[in-house]
Each structure stands twice: as C-alpha cells, then as structure tokens.
Amino acid sequence: MKVEKVFCTTSEAASILAISVGTVQLWVDNGLLEAWKTAGGHRRVTRESINKILHASPAAKPKTPASPASQTLTAERLRVLVVEDDRDLLRLYQTMLRRWPMVPLVETSDNGIEALLAVERLKPDLLFIDLNIPGVDGFQMLSILNGKAGYEGMTAVVVSGLSPAELAERGGVPPNILVLPKPISFDKLLAIATTVWTQKQGRQNTSAT
DSSP states (O other): OOOOOOOOOOOHHHHHHHHHHHHHHHHHHHHHHHOEOTSSSOOOEEHHHHHHHHHHHHSOOOOOOHHHHHHHHHHSOOOEEOOOOOOHHHHHHHHHHTTTTTEEEEESSSHHHHHHHHHHOOSSSSEEEEEEEEEEEEEHHHHTTTTTTTOOOOOEEEEESSSSSHHHTTTTOOOOEEEEEOOOOOHHHHHHHHHHHHHHHHHHHHHOO
C-alpha cells in the first residue's frame, strides 16, 4: 500500500502545484504554505498545506502545454487577470473587456489561491483585483506579489467597494497600486489598459530591433 508523504521538498511541492521553486519559497515566506527547515537548512513543505491549495483550486492541476505558435501569440497579446468573487460582476468584466480594441487575453478567478496560481501561469500584464475574496484575500495577494522578482512588469489595480477608512483600518495596499471605487468605471479601466498595452508594444518593438 502506497503511503502519501506528510512533507515534500520545495522541488516536489513546485511539481505538484505546477509552479516554480521560487514561487514555493515565496508562498512559504508569506504563510500560504506551511514549512520548516531541516538541520541542514533545507525546506520541507507540509503535504497538508499543499492539499489545501489543490482542493481550493482546479487551476492547480497542470494543463496541456500550448504549442510554440500559440505561446507566441499569447505573449504578443495584452494578458489580463480579473480577480472578483461576484459571478455577475465577472461576467460583466468578460463582456466589456472583449470589446476593447486591443482584444486582450482575459482570465478570471473568484478566489485568491486560484488567482495566485493563475498569476504564476499566465504572467499577466494587468491585474484587476477585488480585496474581499475567499481563500487568500486581496490584501495578502498584493503583499505576496508586490515588489517580488518576476512580477515587476505587472500592473495591479484594486477595484473595491471598501471606503478609504476601511482600507486604512485593514492595513491599506502598497502605495504603488491604484485603487478605484465600485461601481466600476470601465472607461478608466480601458484608459489604464491602453497605457499598459502601449508600453508592452514599445518593449516588443525594442526587443525585435
């Protein structure tokens, strides 16, 4: 009878969750994964904390690799991740963003754990995020992502129904992140997306020359 290990190395955890070893270490540092260090200084991640993430999000399961042509096309488009637990609002995002002139590649998530996995996989150019989301809330998500290697090129925008006083009471968000109130102004979101898209095209043109 096969007995499941109660702990994993960081490499094993990365393989199970389909993320990088660096992301595993980042999640351990931020408390999303539980771990300890051996006498030799090696991290051991509890299988229980890995299972919690697996059970919380079907996105944790590895997907069929895209073809090189498909990967190139995806890299050229504006990649947008929307994190919001209101299903009606998610559908509105999808409807409105499909009309944008740059025709972005849009993914959505309704919880923080699934969203963190999507960030690792999609590498979005633009993140629209609510703060009151289940799993890992938006405050902790932004704390994990802000200023960390690999996420420097991502623009994050908070779209929240919380008042400035409520935001401050809960610790606020990093100062470099724009906060927009609900109800959502899609004109403002489009203006932000257009700026991000223009900057991305400029980088792509520079690298091609």
